[in-house]
Amino acid sequence: MSGRPEGFDYTERDGEVLITHFGRPATTLRGARALEFLDDVESGDPQELMARVTGNYKHGNERQARQHPRNRGR
Numbered sequence: 001m002s003g004r005p006e007g008f009d010y011t012e013r014d015g016e017v018l019i020t021h022f023g024r025p026a027t028t029l030r031g032a033r034a035l036e037f038l039d040d041v042e043s044g045d046p047q048e049l050m051a052r053v054t055g056n057y058k059h060g061n062e063r064q065a066r067q068h069p070r071n072r073g074r
Contacts, residue, residue, distance in 0.1 A: 005051035012038070019050050026054040 007022040017029040017037055029037050041049055 005047045008047050008050035008054075010037075010041070010046075010050060019054055021050075021054065026050075029053065 008026070009020050009023075011018045011020075012034075015030065015034065017034040019026045019029070037049070037053060
């Protein structure tokens with residue numbers, strides 16, 4: 001498993017941006033947020049941007065959580 005986000009796609013329609021993850025709707029952006037997203041997607045990594053917008057990205061505490069006593073043995 002790589003650490004890079006993948007499987008995201010977006011569609012523009014009627015001033016909205018629909019973001020999907022592996023074909024399933026993840027979020028819909030409207031108004032100023034949609035316009036800001038469209039500007040940012042042109043200049044950066046679209047997969048990472050969509051992962052951040054949907055909240056589907058690593059937070060940096062996964063290693064700590066894996067070592068927590070209740071998660072040991074999983």
